[in-house]
Amino acid sequence: MPIPRKIHESVSLTRVMEACNRYDTSLDNPGICLACGQDQDGCEPDARGYTCEACDEPQVYGAQELLIMGAYHTDGGRKA
Numbered sequence: 081m082p083i084p085r086k087i088h089e090s091v092s093l094t095r096v097m098e099a100c101n102r103y104d105t106s107l108d109n110p111g112i113c114l115a116c117g118q119d120q121d122g123c124e125p126d127a128r129g130y131t132c133e134a135c136d137e138p139q140v141y142g143a144q145e146l147l148i149m150g151a152y153h154t155d156g157g158r159k160a
């Protein structure tokens with residue numbers, strides 16, 4: 081499955097790291113929808129292409145998967 085071309089502007093590195101942290105320190109299984117930016121629980125860390133409960137797009141990815149894919153915006157803007 082290809083990396084989605086569009087990543088919602090709210091999906092930042094900080095947010096993905098925070099979600100990974102939540103997975104490590106709680107019983108949450110956080111995923112994030114790349115289409116609308118919605119948090120979705122019940123995603124395995126390596127979830128890919130789950131259907132979003134908010135927007136119905138198959139764009140929900142597990143937090144660690146997002147990190148591995150590099151599917152996030154860096155908070156400092158574009159990389160040099």
Ligand SMILES: [Zn+2]
Binds near residue numbers: 114117132134137139
């Ligand atoms: Zn969505």
